[in-house]
Amino acid sequence: MATQKLYAGVKLREIRARLGLTQKAFADKLGVSLPYLNQMENNHRPVSASVVLALAQEFGTDVTELTTNDAERIVSDMREALADPVFAAVPPPLADLRLAASNAPALARAFLDLHRAYRQSHERLASLDEALGREDTSLRPSPWEEVRDFFHYCDNYLDAIDRAAEHFACPSGIRKDVVKSASEALRKLGIDLHYSDNSVLRQFDPATATLTLSARADPATQRFQLLYQVALATQGDLLEATLDLARFQTPEARDIAKIGLANYFAAAALLPYRVFQAAAMETRHDLERLADIFGASIEQVAHRLSTLQRPGAKGIPFFFVRVDQAGTITKRHSATRLHFARFGGACPLWNVHRAFETPGQFLRQLAETPDGVRYLCLARDVSKPGGSFQAPVRRYAIGLGCEVQHASALVYADGLDLRGRFEPIGISCRICERPDCHQRSVPPLERRLRVNPDRRGFLPYEIAD
Structure with a gap:
C-alpha cells in the first residue's frame, strides 16, 4: 500500500x-x-x-x-460556504480548496468570516431585524458563533488550562477528592457554599461571597458547577491571558468565551487528563463505567474523550456532537476527519437522530462518509430534568465516534462485523455527492441535474454522472 x-x-x-x-x-x-x-x-x-x-x-x-492542522476542517467549511446559492458560478474544484487551506489558511478563514457576515446580514434583512438601519449595525459574527469557532479551531484542547486543572485535581499525580479540594479552595478565599431547593443551578453573590448550588441538580452537575466557580475564583489570570490571545471582536464574545474557558477547566478537573486517559484505555472507553468512576455524566465523559489531544500524549481521535429534537447541532467537535455542518442540522441517516426513539440505550452504527472514511458511531439520548414535576425536561442526543481502525479499543465494537456493511452518511446535502440518497433535501453543489417530467424516483430530479 x-x-x-x-x-x-x-x-x-x-x-x-x-x-x-x-x-x-x-x-x-x-x-x-x-x-x-x-x-x-x-x-x-x-x-x-x-x-x-x-x-x-x-x-x-x-x-x-x-x-494535526486545520486543512481538512477548513476545506469542509469552505465547501459548505460555497454551497450557498449566492455563489451562482461553478465552485472551485476540491483540489483548489485544499491548496488554499494548506498554503493560505489565514485567507481561507477570512473568506469564511466574510461569508458568515453575509449570512447574518441576509438573515437580518429577511426577518426585518430591528437592527436594520441602526448606526451600530455591523457585519461581524455573532458572539456565540465567534466563540464556537474559537474552540473549533483550537481542536477543543487548551493546553495551559488543561494542565492547570490537572494540577488542581492531581497535585501529586494522584487524583484527589475534587469536591473536597474545591470546597477547601473556596473556603480559603472566604467563599461560603450553600445548597438551595431552587431550579437555578449556580448563583454566586459577590457582596456576601456566597455560592449557592441547586440541591435539585444531580451530583455530576453539582460537582461541575462547583469546579466552574473554582476556575473563576482561582484561575482568573490564566483565563484572562487566554482571552487576550484570542482577540475576540466584541466584549460579549469575550464574556461568553470566559464562561467556556471556566467550563473547560471544570471538565478537565473533574476528568483530569492522564488519570482519565488511563481509565479510558483500561475500560475500553466504556462511557457508563467512566461516568461511575469519576462521578460525571455520560455527556461529560463523551465530551472529554473528544478533547484528549495533548501533544505527545494524544488519545484516540473522537468526534462529539449534541443535537436537539429538531436536529439542530448545539455542540460539535471533531478530532477526526469527520467535520460537521456549520449551518443547519446533521445528516438524517446518522444514528444520533434515532437515539430519541430508544431512550436509555446506546445505538451503534458502522458508517461511511462520501470520502470513503469509515467510522464506529455511538448515539444515546440525554435527558436533563428540571428537578420537579412542573419543571421542563430538556432532551438531547449525543453522538460519539472514531475511525474504524481504532474500534478495537472500544467496548462498543464487540460483536460488530467491522468488515461488513457500512451505512452511507454525509455531512450536508449540498456538499454530499451521493446520487441515490433517499433522504436528500437539496441537490449537491458540484453535480449537474437531469429533470424528466415523465419519470419520478425518490427525488424530482436525477443527478448526472
Missing part, C-alpha cells in the same frame, strides 16, 4: 518561527538544503522522513503536530 505523502508547509513555518530561526539556520539543523526547505515550506515538496526524524531528535518536536 502506498504511503500518503505529508505536506505540512504551514506547520513547518510555524515551528521555525517558534524557534526563532532563519530558513538557512533551520535548513542546516535539519540537514537539508535551503531550496529544499523552501519548497517544503511552500508545499511544493512533501516533508521527508529524514526531516521528521530531525525535528524530533534536534528540537524535541512532537511530530504529530505536522499532521
Whole structure:
C-alpha cells in the first residue's frame, strides 16, 4: 500500500518561527538544503522522513503536530460556504480548496468570516431585524458563533488550562477528592457554599461571597458547577491571558468565551487528563463505567474523550456532537476527519437522530462518509430534568465516534462485523455527492441535474454522472 505523502508547509513555518530561526539556520539543523526547505515550506515538496526524524531528535518536536492542522476542517467549511446559492458560478474544484487551506489558511478563514457576515446580514434583512438601519449595525459574527469557532479551531484542547486543572485535581499525580479540594479552595478565599431547593443551578453573590448550588441538580452537575466557580475564583489570570490571545471582536464574545474557558477547566478537573486517559484505555472507553468512576455524566465523559489531544500524549481521535429534537447541532467537535455542518442540522441517516426513539440505550452504527472514511458511531439520548414535576425536561442526543481502525479499543465494537456493511452518511446535502440518497433535501453543489417530467424516483430530479 502506498504511503500518503505529508505536506505540512504551514506547520513547518510555524515551528521555525517558534524557534526563532532563519530558513538557512533551520535548513542546516535539519540537514537539508535551503531550496529544499523552501519548497517544503511552500508545499511544493512533501516533508521527508529524514526531516521528521530531525525535528524530533534536534528540537524535541512532537511530530504529530505536522499532521494535526486545520486543512481538512477548513476545506469542509469552505465547501459548505460555497454551497450557498449566492455563489451562482461553478465552485472551485476540491483540489483548489485544499491548496488554499494548506498554503493560505489565514485567507481561507477570512473568506469564511466574510461569508458568515453575509449570512447574518441576509438573515437580518429577511426577518426585518430591528437592527436594520441602526448606526451600530455591523457585519461581524455573532458572539456565540465567534466563540464556537474559537474552540473549533483550537481542536477543543487548551493546553495551559488543561494542565492547570490537572494540577488542581492531581497535585501529586494522584487524583484527589475534587469536591473536597474545591470546597477547601473556596473556603480559603472566604467563599461560603450553600445548597438551595431552587431550579437555578449556580448563583454566586459577590457582596456576601456566597455560592449557592441547586440541591435539585444531580451530583455530576453539582460537582461541575462547583469546579466552574473554582476556575473563576482561582484561575482568573490564566483565563484572562487566554482571552487576550484570542482577540475576540466584541466584549460579549469575550464574556461568553470566559464562561467556556471556566467550563473547560471544570471538565478537565473533574476528568483530569492522564488519570482519565488511563481509565479510558483500561475500560475500553466504556462511557457508563467512566461516568461511575469519576462521578460525571455520560455527556461529560463523551465530551472529554473528544478533547484528549495533548501533544505527545494524544488519545484516540473522537468526534462529539449534541443535537436537539429538531436536529439542530448545539455542540460539535471533531478530532477526526469527520467535520460537521456549520449551518443547519446533521445528516438524517446518522444514528444520533434515532437515539430519541430508544431512550436509555446506546445505538451503534458502522458508517461511511462520501470520502470513503469509515467510522464506529455511538448515539444515546440525554435527558436533563428540571428537578420537579412542573419543571421542563430538556432532551438531547449525543453522538460519539472514531475511525474504524481504532474500534478495537472500544467496548462498543464487540460483536460488530467491522468488515461488513457500512451505512452511507454525509455531512450536508449540498456538499454530499451521493446520487441515490433517499433522504436528500437539496441537490449537491458540484453535480449537474437531469429533470424528466415523465419519470419520478425518490427525488424530482436525477443527478448526472
